[in-house]
Amino acid sequence: MRLIESVLLPGLVAWHQSLPACVDERRSIELARRLIGPTGAGARELLCEHYAGHGSLHRLFTGLVEPAARRMGDLWAVDDCTEAEVTIGLCRLLSELRQLDGCCARVAGHAGRSALVVPQPGESHMLGAALDAESLWQAGWLPQSEYPDSDEALQTLVAARHYDVLCVSLSPSFRRSHRLERLARTIAGARSVSKNPDLVVVVSGRAFHEERAAARRVGADGSSRWASRFELLH
Structure with missing residues (x-):
């Protein structure tokens, strides 16, 4: 303790004293649907747009990435996608985030x-x-x-x-x-x-x-x- x-x-x-967790529900739902789509097309554009607008990985994580992960779980809960599609979507999300590595100061x-x-x-x-x-x-x-x-x-x-x-x-x-x-x-x-x-x-x-x-x-x-x-x- x-x-x-x-x-x-x-x-x-x-590190994030002025960075409130402001969730973008509309974009998080849209990102979730793109991630579980056949190709994941358009997910990178949404992530880059959100990051460019806020300039912070913390805001990207809390405002878009984590909510999108939960929205994928919600889609599975109502049978809009399979568990395998959620797993693939999370892998795609992680892969896209790797492209942003190193762009935030430590x-x-x-x-x-x-x-x-x-x-x-x-x-x-x-x-x-x-x-x-x-x-x-x-x-x-x-x-x-x-x-x-x-x-x-x-x-x-x-x-x-x-x-x-x-x-x-x-x-x-x-x-x-x-x-x-x-x-x-x-x-x-x-x-x-x-x-x-x-x-x-x-x-x-x-x-x-x-x-x-x-x-x-x-x-x-x-x-x-x-x-x-x-x-x-x-």
Whole structure:
């Protein structure tokens, strides 16, 4: 908690202190539909237009990218698309975002503070982890992105090196409520072998965007309702 309060939060606030999460619902729905279309045509134009208009990756993430990911989940919920189309859409979205890498200035670093950023083992949607890693890097942290395929593989990572923070993400599109119990075991297992006895665990994903109490149920120290916007649990 002291680490989050004294280092993580101030750095992130400094990075986006004047950047409210203003969601563009019309564009996010349009982007979602383009991403799940046969070719994904037009998605890049929407992303570039939004970025050019706001000049901030944070506003792009919170105002368009994350809402579009949730809209794809909504389209699946009403049978307007398949789960495979949502997964392909998220992959397309991540691919397009890679084209914007390096266009946002980084704030001063935090004396080598490190974060391990992973999707929950078994989670096929990687967008949340990618947004968390990019946001932390922009905020001056040293994020390490990994994609462990099991809880044991994640435990090997946290046992091998000292990390200040572990960020674990679920799908940004689907609620994944049925995975929360297992995520609690994932987090408990990581803590039990961590080289850092004071490891801080932060979770992200649609489940935590919509229900803050879900983070408490899985044993996390904080949650992220938006990329880079972490909230403490008290």
